[in-house]
Amino acid sequence: xxxxxxxxxxxxxxxxxxxxxxxxxxxxxxxxxxxxxxxxxxxxxxxxxxxxxxxxxxxxxxxxxxxxxxxxxxxxxx
Numbered sequence: 001x002x003x004x005x006x007x008x009x010x011x012x013x014x015x016x017x018x019x020x021x022x023x024x025x026x027x028x029x030x031x032x033x034x035x036x037x038x039x040x041x042x043x044x045x046x047x048x049x050x051x052x053x054x055x056x057x058x059x060x061x062x063x064x065x066x067x068x069x070x071x072x073x074x075x076x077x078x
Contacts, residue, residue, distance in 0.1 A: 004021045004024050005021075
């Protein structure tokens with residue numbers, strides 16, 4: 001920790017190196033930010049009917065096709 005502090009406070013170090021050292025210090029002291037779980041509200045696939053699974057697969061395929069072509073309107077089309 002002392003070495004990281006020395007790097008963070010050394011004006012001879014590059015800005016990115018100092019920021020990286022400060023980031024490491026903060027992560028060790030207060031931890032990393034909590035990452036949101038984007039799938040927390042999704043149903044368990046096992047609980048879906050065959051028709052629901054087909055609809056979800058079709059939706060995902062549309063999103064993937066839109067992303068591959070750079071289209072942003074796939075989500076709005078639902």
